[in-house]
Amino acid sequence: MKHRLADLAGKSILVTGASSGIGAATALALGQAGARVALAARREDALAALAGQICAAGGEALVIPTDVTVEADLERAVARTLAQFGRLDGAFNNAGVLGKVAPLHTLSTADFSAVMQANVYGVFWALKYQIAAMRDSGGGSIVNTASIVAQLGFADFAAYTASKHAVLGLTRSAATENFAHGIRVNAVSPGPVATPMAEIGFGSLDNLHASLKLTPAGRPGTPEEIAQPVLFLLSSASSYINGQGLVVDGGFSVV
Template identity: 50%
Template sequence: MNLPLSGFGLRDKIVLVTGASSGIGAASARAFAREGAIVLAAARRAAEGEAVAAAIRAEGGRARFLQADVTRQDDLRRLVDTAVADYGRLDVAFNNAGTDGRFSPFLEQDDANYDLVMNTNVRSVFWAMQHQIAAMLKTGGGAIVNNASMGALIGFQSAAVYVASKHAVMGLTKTAALEYFPRGIRINAVLPGIIDTPFQDRVWGDEASKQAFANATVAGRSGTAEEVAGAALFLASDHASFFSGQGLVMDGGYVAQ
């Protein structure tokens, strides 16, 4: 395979990013656009999502915002249908949207939290990949990146449902990769650790708790949304042409200890 001499070779690729209104999703949408991709930035929150797309266009990039709730299959289907109808294909999908739900001791986890987390983190990825794969098969292939978290590898106290959901995302990633890598679709995942985003602010509740966990990494700090975006770009690019069903761990060395 002839790889690009520089950059990620994503110019003019049609890229869908979910959860693009803030944090890792917003940083990834900007990063794909800076590489020359045409970005469909999807999220529930319209004002924030429109602001991300507008900022990309102000920098000279190409982006549009599409409002969508990933817990609704019709919305996920519409995102793919829009890409195909307006651009002829979908080259890359970054299934980034997710929720932490409610962290609490195992016996305090309830059905409402289970349904919220599993529907947002797992069923949405299952639905999304079904529509994305079907579209990519018609146009010769593509790349899918899922956001699985380092919680896909280890456990965390008070996070049973969240951790289970991220293990499930890796299961979906590996299985779909086995089936569709021979047909030109590369499916992998990023597994971020503690990343300095609004998501982590909600999880930890206060800066001292967040910093204490960051200090437990080998790096001694939190990661940035831009660092995760760089990993998503790599996995979406032909530089990762021999990656299939893998989870790229970005945790400052936490799980290596």
């Protein structure tokens, strides 16, 4: 039987937060699977370099400088994807920020709002325009990046934790509204992954590795280990999965 991840070939997929970490690894994996990938993030130079890698791997890439805290940027990202590729078959809403790492009572309203603007409003706006485009073209699959903190609570990460709980709520509501229209909406919930964001959150990569020694995996995940589950959720191999938050954490959350 043909592996159904192969059905990503030729599909048009928009990735936010594509300039580094999980977003970049997923975009590259999509390109290697033959997808046409729209790359959205703030750093145009990083996107251009990634686009070169995707094209070298046999894929097709479109660079769209995007700030997910600006609604018009997300509307434009979807519009440019449609103009270039003719349709939108999938999306990976991965862009987000960690925010200030500090006890809740010390956070300012501005600290909290900055995280909500990127992690919650950014996903809401992305879904708004992506779903409209997919309804017009007959369906698709959307994956949002949540986090294991969407199931747990972490000291000093109140704003980030609240935002990722909200991402799961948006995911589940959108999933119930759109399955009948051929659109599935799921989330991936990574555990600690060796990315620039995790380095900030844990103080250093050495601290990240040290803090995970007693967990089942004994190490952080890699961006590529998150990318492959995202490809699964974007493909028809997951056709009966909808409204779920797939935890990919090496067993971190069961300890």
